[in-house]
Amino acid sequence: MKIAVIGGGPGGLYFSILTKKAMPECQIDIYERNKxxxxxxxxxxxxxxxxxxxxxxxxxxxxLIRSNFAYWDDIIIARDGQTVNIAGNGFCGCSRKTLLQLxxxxxxxxxxxxxxxxxxxxxxxxxxxxxxxxxxxxxSAIRTQFAENFGTKISLKKNRFVWLGxxxxxxxFTYFFKTTTHGVIAAHTYQYESGMSTWIFECSNETWExxxxxxxxxxxxxxxxxxxxxxxxDGHSLITNKSHWRQFPHVTNEKWxxxxxxxxxxxxxxxxxxxxxxxxxxxxxxxxxSDAVIANPNNVQAAxxxxxxxxxxxxxxxxxxxxxxxxxxxxxxxxxxxxFYQFAFGCMTxxxxxxxxxxxxxxxxxxxKVLKEFNDNFNSNNQxxxxxxxxxxxxxxxLQNRIVMAPMGQYSAENGEVxxxxxxxxxxxxxxxxxxxxxxxxxxxEIGRITLGCAGIYTKEQIVNWKRITDFVHATTQTKIxxxxxxxxxxxxxxxxxxxxxxxxxxxxxxxxxIAFNESFSTPKEMTLADMDLVTTQFVQATQNADEAxxxxxxxxxxxxxxxxxxxxxxxxxxxxxxxxSIANRxxxxxxxxxxxRNVFPKEKPMSVRISASDWVANGISEEEVLKxxxxxxxxxxxxxxxxxxxxxxxxxxxxxxxxxxxxxDLIRNTIHIPTITAGxxxxxxxxxxxxxxxxxDLVALGRPLLLDANFVRNAQAYxxxxxxDIPNEYKMGISHLYPLKAxxxxxxxxxxxxxxxxxxxx
Numbered sequence: 001m002k003i004a005v006i007g008g009g010p011g012g013l014y015f016s017i018l019t020k021k022a023m024p025e026c027q028i029d030i031y032e033r034n035k036x037x038x039x040x041x042x043x044x045x046x047x048x049x050x051x052x053x054x055x056x057x058x059x060x061x062x063x064l065i066r067s068n069f070a071y072w073d074d075i076i077i078a079r080d081g082q083t084v085n086i087a088g089n090g091f092c093g094c095s096r097k098t099l100l101q102l103x104x105x106x107x108x109x110x111x112x113x114x115x116x117x118x119x120x121x122x123x124x125x126x127x128x129x130x131x132x133x134x135x136x137x138x139x140s141a142i143r144t145q146f147a148e149n150f151g152t153k154i155s156l157k158k159n160r161f162v163w164l165g166x167x168x169x170x171x172x173f174t175y176f177f178k179t180t181t182h183g184v185i186a187a188h189t190y191q192y193e194s195g196m197s198t199w200i201f202e203c204s205n206e207t208w209e210x211x212x213x214x215x216x217x218x219x220x221x222x223x224x225x226x227x228x229x230x231x232x233x234d235g236h237s238l239i240t241n242k243s244h245w246r247q248f249p250h251v252t253n254e255k256w257x258x259x260x261x262x263x264x265x266x267x268x269x270x271x272x273x274x275x276x277x278x279x280x281x282x283x284x285x286x287x288x289x290s291d292a293v294i295a296n297p298n299n300v301q302a303a304x305x306x307x308x309x310x311x312x313x314x315x316x317x318x319x320x321x322x323x324x325x326x327x328x329x330x331x332x333x334x335x336x337x338x339x340f341y342q343f344a345f346g347c348m349t350x351x352x353x354x355x356x357x358x359x360x361x362x363x364x365x366x367x368x369k370v371l372k373e374f375n376d377n378f379n380s381n382n383q384x385x386x387x388x389x390x391x392x393x394x395x396x397x398x399l400q401n402r403i404v405m406a407p408m409g410q411y412s413a414e415n416g417e418v419x420x421x422x423x424x425x426x427x428x429x430x431x432x433x434x435x436x437x438x439x440x441x442x443x444x445x446e447i448g449r450i451t452l453g454c455a456g457i458y459t460k461e462q463i464v465n466w467k468r469i470t471d472f473v474h475a476t477t478q479t480k481i482x483x484x485x486x487x488x489x490x491x492x493x494x495x496x497x498x499x500x501x502x503x504x505x506x507x508x509x510x511x512x513x514x515i516a517f518n519e520s521f522s523t524p525k526e527m528t529l530a531d532m533d534l535v536t537t538q539f540v541q542a543t544q545n546a547d548e549a550x551x552x553x554x555x556x557x558x559x560x561x562x563x564x565x566x567x568x569x570x571x572x573x574x575x576x577x578x579x580x581x582s583i584a585n586r587x588x589x590x591x592x593x594x595x596x597x598r599n600v601f602p603k604e605k606p607m608s609v610r611i612s613a614s615d616w617v618a619n620g621i622s623e624e625e626v627l628k629x630x631x632x633x634x635x636x637x638x639x640x641x642x643x644x645x646x647x648x649x650x651x652x653x654x655x656x657x658x659x660x661x662x663x664x665x666d667l668i669r670n671t672i673h674i675p676t677i678t679a680g681x682x683x684x685x686x687x688x689x690x691x692x693x694x695x696x697x698d699l700v701a702l703g704r705p706l707l708l709d710a711n712f713v714r715n716a717q718a719y720x721x722x723x724x725x726d727i728p729n730e731y732k733m734g735i736s737h738l739y740p741l742k743a744x745x746x747x748x749x750x751x752x753x754x755x756x757x758x759x760x761x762x763x
Contacts, residue, residue: 008032011265011282043192074172088362093192140267151254183207394606416456433713470550486557718742
């Protein structure tokens with residue numbers, strides 16, 4: 001087999017080493033545009049886990065690289081003179097130039113042919129090659145030439161950054177944050193060899209412009225940055241190496257191979273440097289490609305398919321984590337308003353892979369500081385409590401903890417009337433200790449129901465049946481209960497989820513515009529002014545009914561494409577009158593409904609609004625519009641925004657994952673300065689504590705986790721060994737069993753987490 005590798009970066013070199021070792025008869029030629037000792041950039045970073053993979057693949061490479069690493073176990077976060085050390089983070093740094101030279105040495109030892117100062121622009125010279133590995137960097141000429149075949153997509157991210165070096169010695173990987181008159185500037189810094197450290201400076205484009213930085217003016221950059229970070233540099237100079245200000249290019253490819261060309265490294269996929277994974281991504285993919293070629297020496301296409309199959313999911317996960325991490329840095333100015341330890345905790349948990357418990361196992365002294373600061377600011381009891389079990393107040397309503405039961409349709413009502421099923425459903429979650437119950441969407445009219453099994457609150461009988469439930473909750477528990485009032489709009493008159501046949505005699509649907517949700521739904525009627533008057537009256541009456549039924553809070557349903565939400569999204573509102581067009585116009589009807597509800601609901605009782613902060617479709621609702629919506633409801637008297645996303649249109653493409661909706665809650669909470677509720681694949685008490693502690697939300701709503709575990713909160717309290725005061729007398733004897741059991745389980749989990757953590761390679 002004959003392989004041509006275009007690009008002599010870490011990925012191409014490592015692929016060549018591994019493949020030549022396993023297939024010594026294979027001819028491998030590497031073509032690099034630069035000289036052997038050229039290198040752009042300064043240092044590269046690896047985790048302990050990555051080093052362990054190197055050890056198992058090529059001991060000689062591992063030993064060579066390891067002997068030239070600078071090691072650290074601490075991460076330091078410093079903001080405007082305040083500093084905190086977080087221990088237990090195993091990382092190492094190496095000069096990029098040294099790394100390349102060591103891998104070049106290994107290539108020579110294994111018999112790989114190295115060709116330098118070879119700028120490859122035409123692939124005709126490689127017609128006799130069986131495989132062409134394109135690893136010629138972010139700006140890959142080969143990938144660009146076949147961009148349509150690869151399905152290449154490149155998006156430039158918002159922040160500006162510049163890569164510099166310094167002689168400043170560093171004892172740990174350090175994030176320096178400086179608040180300037182024009183915004184926050186961050187420095188990602190680490191030592192990669194004796195007397196040399198990498199300094200990547202990053203800021204928003206607005207901050208960059210206001211400081212008057214210029215893309216290629218290295219002298220001006222150094223002068224300004226050195227002055228801003230003079231205390232951190234401590235008299236040491238900054239060093240340039242083609243140090244131009246850039247915006248990070250996020251590169252993806254729908255296909256990683258075309259004919260006999262296969263992509264590797266940054267040519268294939270990029271991951272933001274804030275999770276230190278660019279070189280790791282390239283070398284891990286080099287391992288995957290080498291494994292695939294070795295396993296399929298006589299079938300190149302099969303090798304490429306194996307490479308894609310075994311590596312794509314991991315690469316996309318890393319890229320997603322990198323984008324989530326990048327998002328935190330793109331919003332540094334917003335995050336900077338947090339107290340210092342919350343800010344530092346947010347930085348450490350920004351990619352969602354690291355949680356409160358992860359950090360607690362690494363460095364309890366740090367998480368103790370985070371927890372104390374949070375309790376000092378949010379807990380008046382002079383106790384240090386888990387974040388989830390601190391109280392939260394909305395107007396005169398005091399919640400005993402931050403865990404909310406999310407609205408989940410039960411589709412078990414008859415004629416809109418709740419029954420024994422609902423009593424047990426809501427009652428068991430109340431005795432189970434949730435802080436707040438939000439009922440399933442409850443219709444304000446008969447045609448406002450989604451299905452024939454949906455609950456309503458538009459008749460006297462319905463009020464009586466709901467009051468039976470609220471009376472039970474109030475009499476036997478400390479849980480508070482709120483009702484979500486809504487109207488199905490264009491998503492009504494449908495079957496229950498478990499039914500196969502559509503309902504007979506469906507009613508006429510109404511919406512902002514005559515746009516059906518999908519082919520299974522009929523086209524709704526565009527609402528007239530008379531329709532709006534009627535619906536407003538129905539919401540007002542339902543509000544009064546909810547108060548009569550004893551609810552502590554009302555949540556207005558304005559999400560997921562239902563009636564009020566259909567006015568808010570440009571995808572479902574194409575009206576040309578005063579209720580369409582601008583976001584101010586699209587807000588008019590939902591705001592009118594809310595205002596009139598607020599006017600008749602007791603002032604001491606809070607109101608929530610649930611909105612969709614993204615449609616997950618091109619040309620859907622924008623971030624700017626979401627903020628205007630949230631601010632408008634806040635100004636109208638909303639006490640909290642329940643932040644959801646999607647389900648506006650059927651062709652949505654949400655990016656799901658653990659805690660996947662928290663960035664939207666974060667945006668609204670910390671821009672509009674209104675409390676928020678978040679949800680979305682939040683599964684355990686550790687994730688709940690993490691979300692609350694890093695300031696992304698004030699309350700966490702659980703949906704599916706509570707469906708099959710009414711005692712989720714009781715189990716979490718036992719896991720935290722929290723002294724719950726609201727356990728019903730009838731159940732208190734269970735404490736002597738559950739609490740020791742959960743304590744044992746926690747020790748076992750923590751032991752496994754500690755054992756699985758890669759051992760430090762610190763010499």
